[in-house]
Amino acid sequence: MSGCKMRLLVRGAAQVVQVACNGEKTKLREDMKDLAIVMASSKEGVSLAVDEHGKIAAVGLDSEVARQFPDAQWQRVVEAKGCSLIPGLVDGHTHPVWSGDRVHEFSMKLAGASYMEVHAAGGGINFTVTHTRNSSESELLELLLPRLNRMLRSGTTLVECKSGYGLDVDTELKMLRVLEKAKQASNIEISTTFCGAHSVPKGFTAEEATVNVVKEQIPAVKAAIENKEISVDSIDVFCEKGVFDVEQSRRILEAGRQIGLMINFHADELNPLQGAEMGASLKSEAMSHLEEVSPGGIAAMASSETVAVLLPTTAYILRLPCPPARDMIDAGVPVALGTDFNPNAFCLSMPLVMHLACVLFRMSLNEALCAATLHSAHSVRRAHTHGSLETGKNADIIIVNAPRWEHLVYQFGGADETVAYVIKNGHVVHSKQS
Numbered sequence: 001m002s003g004c005k006m007r008l009l010v011r012g013a014a015q016v017v018q019v020a021c022n023g024e025k026t027k028l029r030e031d032m033k034d035l036a037i038v039m040a041s042s043k044e045g046v047s048l049a050v051d052e053h054g055k056i057a058a059v060g061l062d063s064e065v066a067r068q069f070p071d072a073q074w075q076r077v078v079e080a081k082g083c084s085l086i087p088g089l090v091d092g093h094t095h096p097v098w099s100g101d102r103v104h105e106f107s108m109k110l111a112g113a114s115y116m117e118v119h120a121a122g123g124g125i126n127f128t129v130t131h132t133r134n135s136s137e138s139e140l141l142e143l144l145l146p147r148l149n150r151m152l153r154s155g156t157t158l159v160e161c162k163s164g165y166g167l168d169v170d171t172e173l174k175m176l177r178v179l180e181k182a183k184q185a186s187n188i189e190i191s192t193t194f195c196g197a198h199s200v201p202k203g204f205t206a207e208e209a210t211v212n213v214v215k216e217q218i219p220a221v222k223a224a225i226e227n228k229e230i231s232v233d234s235i236d237v238f239c240e241k242g243v244f245d246v247e248q249s250r251r252i253l254e255a256g257r258q259i260g261l262m263i264n265f266h267a268d269e270l271n272p273l274q275g276a277e278m279g280a281s282l283k284s285e286a287m288s289h290l291e292e293v294s295p296g297g298i299a300a301m302a303s304s305e306t307v308a309v310l311l312p313t314t315a316y317i318l319r320l321p322c323p324p325a326r327d328m329i330d331a332g333v334p335v336a337l338g339t340d341f342n343p344n345a346f347c348l349s350m351p352l353v354m355h356l357a358c359v360l361f362r363m364s365l366n367e368a369l370c371a372a373t374l375h376s377a378h379s380v381r382r383a384h385t386h387g388s389l390e391t392g393k394n395a396d397i398i399i400v401n402a403p404r405w406e407h408l409v410y411q412f413g414g415a416d417e418t419v420a421y422v423i424k425n426g427h428v429v430h431s432k433q434s
Helices: 029-033 062-068 103-110 113-118 124-133 135-153 167-185 205-227 246-258 275-281 293-302 313-318 325-331 349-358 365-379
Strands: 005-013 016-017 037-039 046-051 056-061 073-079 084-087 089-091 156-162 188-196 236-239 262-267 286-289 307-308 335-337 395-400 419-424 427-431
Touching: 005 062, 005 084, 005 395, 005 427, 016 046, 029 325, 029 365, 037 056, 046 062, 056 062, 062 103, 084 313, 084 365, 089 349, 089 365, 103 262, 113 307, 124 167, 135 156, 135 419, 135 427, 156 365, 167 188, 167 205, 188 205, 188 246, 205 246, 205 395, 246 275, 262 275, 275 286, 275 293, 293 325, 307 325, 307 365, 313 349, 325 335, 335 365, 349 365
Parallel strands: 005 073, 016 084, 089 156, 156 188, 188 236, 236 262, 262 286, 286 307, 307 335
Antiparallel strands: 005 046, 016 037, 046 056, 084 395, 395 419, 419 427
16 A cells, blocks of 8 residues: 555554444443553554545554555654544534523522422523524524534534424524534534424423424424435434423324434433333434433333433433433443533533543443443444444544543543544544644
8 A cells, every 4th residue: 555645644652442343333231341452562652544535544553554554645643652542532412502501590400499490480491492592593603613612622523413492493493504504614523413392382282392393393304404404313302291291202203203313312311201111112223311211111222222322411410310320231221421511511521421420320431431432423323434443434533641541531620631632534623732
C-alpha cells in the first residue's frame, strides 16, 4: 500500500481500547468487561491509521502499522505518547432543542418536590413547551449548537437527539428542522428521534393527545421525511402514569413503526407500568430510564434484544431509585448510557455519566465504557459503523491525556483536561490546543 493517501496517523499511544474487535454489536454479561485493549510494548507505542475515507485502516504497534503503509502520504500525524485511545462516546438519550431554562425548579426539587408535583405546578415539560413554541428556528439553533459543541468537547461524537417540547405539529416540525440544520452546522453526528408524545398538552386529555399524535403529528412527520425536509430515525413516547398509559403508548409506537421509524422510548421511569413488557412485544430497538422495570420486563427485554439506555443523571437529580443495572446485565440485556440532557437534567458530559453509572449503578469501569460506546451506538442501530475501534469502522476517536483510559472516568468533572483530542471520521475536531 505504498504511496497511498491517508487521512490520519495517531502513533505512540500507551494503549488503544478497541472495546470490540470481532464485529460484535453487543457484548453481553461477562463479555461486557472485555474491552480488547492493544497495549504498547516496552520498546514502542501503538498506532491507529485512518484512510482517506475516514475509516480505520489499521491498529497495531507502531512498527507494524508503519510496515503496512511504508510510503503513505499522511494528511495529519498526531503524536500520542503517554496517551490512551478510546472510541468516540455515544450519548444514547438527549432532549437538546429547547428555550427557557428551568433553573428555578432546582430549588423546588431540593426542597422535596417530586417530578410530577413540579409538573402539576405548571413547571416541567409544559413550561419548556411554552418557551419553545415562542422561539424561532434560528433562536433554537443558536441555543442548540453551543450545547452540541460542549458535548463534543467532552468526547461525544454521536448523539441521539429528541424533539418533544412542541407537542403540536408546527413546533415539533420546527424542532426537527432545527436538528436537521444542526447536522450540517456541527461536527457532532446526530440520530434524530421524534417525541411528539413527550407530554399531554394543556387542554388535552391523554386520549385526545394520543389521537393528535397518531392522526396529525406522525402523518406530518412522514410527509416532511418524504419531502426530504428532515430525516428521522426513531419514535419516542413518555409511557408513564399521568401521561400516556401502556396501551396509548403502544398505539403511538406502532404508528411510528408503520412509517419506518425505530422504537426508542421512555419506559417504567416513575411507576412500574410494565412498559418494558409492552416495548419488548413490539421488538423495540431501545428503551430508556427503566428505574421501575419489573423482573418480567428485564426478561422480556433480554429475549427481544432491546437495548436498555440508562440515565444516571435522572436518578441522581430526582432522587429516584436507581434502575437495576446489575440485574439487566446479568440477564443478558445490552445496557447503554445517556446523559438525558434536558432542562431538568442539565448534563452534557458522558464521562460524568459514566462515573455516576459506576458509583450509583455499581457498573464496572469496563462495563461503563462498553455501555457508553458500543451499546449506545447499537441503541440507535449504528454499532456496525460506530462504538469500537475496528478496521473498517468510522474513525471516531478520543485521545485521553493519560496512559490509562480510566482517567476519563476517575477524574470526574475533568473532561476538559483529560480529553486531549476529539477525532470525527479521521478529522481532529477538537483539541486542548485549539
